[in-house]
Amino acid sequence: MIPRGSESRAGTRISLVSVHTAEGATTAASLEHYLDQPGVEASYHRLVDDTQVIHYLPDEVACWAMLSGNHRSVQLCFTGFAAWPRAEWLAHDTMLRLGAGVAREWCARYGIPAVKLTPAQVGANASGVMGHWDWTLGKKEGTHTDPGGNFPWDVFIGYVNLGGPPPGDGPSGIPLMNYGETSDAVRHLQAFMNRRFHSYSHMLNNPDQPLLETGYYGDSTTAVIKAFQRRVGIIGGDGRNVGVQTRAKLFEHGFRG
Numbered sequence: 036m037i038p039r040g041s042e043s044r045a046g047t048r049i050s051l052v053s054v055h056t057a058e059g060a061t062t063a064a065s066l067e068h069y070l071d072q073p074g075v076e077a078s079y080h081r082l083v084d085d086t087q088v089i090h091y092l093p094d095e096v097a098c099w100a101m102l103s104g105n106h107r108s109v110q111l112c113f114t115g116f117a118a119w120p121r122a123e124w125l126a127h128d129t130m131l132r133l134g135a136g137v138a139r140e141w142c143a144r145y146g147i148p149a150v151k152l153t154p155a156q157v158g159a160n161a162s163g164v165m166g167h168w169d170w171t172l173g174k175k176e177g178t179h180t181d182p183g184g185n186f187p188w189d190v191f192i193g194y195v196n197l198g199g200p201p202p203g204d205g206p207s208g209i210p211l212m213n214y215g216e217t218s219d220a221v222r223h224l225q226a227f228m229n230r231r232f233h234s235y236s237h238m239l240n241n242p243d244q245p246l247l248e249t250g251y252y253g254d255s256t257t258a259v260i261k262a263f264q265r266r267v268g269i270i271g272g273d274g275r276n277v278g279v280q281t282r283a284k285l286f287e288h289g290f291r292g
């Protein structure tokens with residue numbers, strides 16, 4: 036099933052990480068709410084603000100953010116403005132780091148070079164990281180100029196290549212969880228998965244229902260965590276526990292226990 040506001044990639048290989056700014060919404064949650072409105076024909080895979088990354092749509096679909104560039108792109112949207120001066124961007128350091136974490140993961144998963152492309156390189160169909168404006172200039176298509184001429188690409192690409200732990204308390208603040216356990220931690224996990232990965236409920240016996248937020252780690256939670264593990268590339272994950280690797284990935288995706 037193709038989620039509303041997106042379309043099939045029609046077999047196109049993912050070769051671009053595309054960066055956008057929301058030009059209005061100042062939190063990822065409010066951007067998500069806006070995109071959910073009927074009649075809004077725009078979408079991004081990830082929505083990034085100063086505190087979290089929202090998985091808005093799965094990478095498998097082409098989001099609607101960059102005209103004929105959609106099929107080849109994975110797209111992230113910062114809750115910023117193209118008019119921001121460099122100093123304003125640098126004041127949103129956590130936002131830059133969270134976005135860089137998303138870009139790093141995409142570059143690794145899809146074999147995309149973690150380099151900033153020039154408009155000419157975009158025009159020549161190179162693979163790399165770029166802004167919507169680079170598409171506009173390189174392909175001579177559309178008018179959008181986000182994320183703006185002051186976006187600190189040097190800092191952002193540096194963060195993409197640096198790696199290192201995400202900002203904040205770190206994933207060790209999230210308890211490990213196991214099949215058969217009943218706890219508040221499991222209930223928080225279930226609520227998080229429903230909020231951020233609602234499409235995974237198709238793994239359940241009754242695909243129309245969300246994961247029940249009972250706090251019990253049973254077969255349904257196992258199925259959803261297994262789908263998550265597969266998505267983030269945890270080899271051999273069977274969904275029956277949240278170990279160190281899965282915990283780290285959940286943290287990267289905004290789960291805070």
Ligand SMILES: [Zn+2]
Pocket residue numbers: 054055056100167179181
């Ligand atoms: Zn854009």
